[in-house]
Amino acid sequence: MPSPAPAPSRTQQPPSSPPGPPEVLLSQPTRLTVLDDEIERLGELVPCRSYDPEVFFAESPADVEYAKSLCQTCPLREACLAGAKDRREPWGVWGGELFVQGVVVPRKRPRGRPRKNPVVA
Numbered sequence: 001m002p003s004p005a006p007a008p009s010r011t012q013q014p015p016s017s018p019p020g021p022p023e024v025l026l027s028q029p030t031r032l033t034v035l036d037d038e039i040e041r042l043g044e045l046v047p048c049r050s051y052d053p054e055v056f057f058a059e060s061p062a063d064v065e066y067a068k069s070l071c072q073t074c075p076l077r078e079a080c081l082a083g084a085k086d087r088r089e090p091w092g093v094w095g096g097e098l099f100v101q102g103v104v105v106p107r108k109r110p111r112g113r114p115r116k117n118p119v120v121a
Helices: 023-027 031-045 053-057 061-071 077-087
Strands: 091-094 097-100 103-105
Touching: 031 077, 053 061, 053 091, 061 091, 061 097, 077 091, 077 097
Parallel strands: none
Antiparallel strands: 091 097, 097 103
8 A cells, every 4th residue: 555645744934024115116216315415415506505495485576586596507407397397396486487386387476466447646
């Protein structure tokens, strides 16, 4: 009589790791982290680091135009603008452009509406 076949061995498998992003995605820098690294590297050469941040979120049209002019000399202007468009920044001056409700607008309008009839002085 032949001997019975040995029972298949049951080896313990290591517990599976929780689902998450693959390691490859974690090692690739995002556009935002690259931009942050460049801003840190350039320091005071970037206007948003050397001027008061409130300038880039100003309310008056003249101050907004001033902030836009500061961005013209920035070496990271294009990357800043592309990042702001990707993030749909709600407001402020980014990359030399004004964002209002996530959309680039050419200029900030002053508060109120213009008069329909000229005022007689």
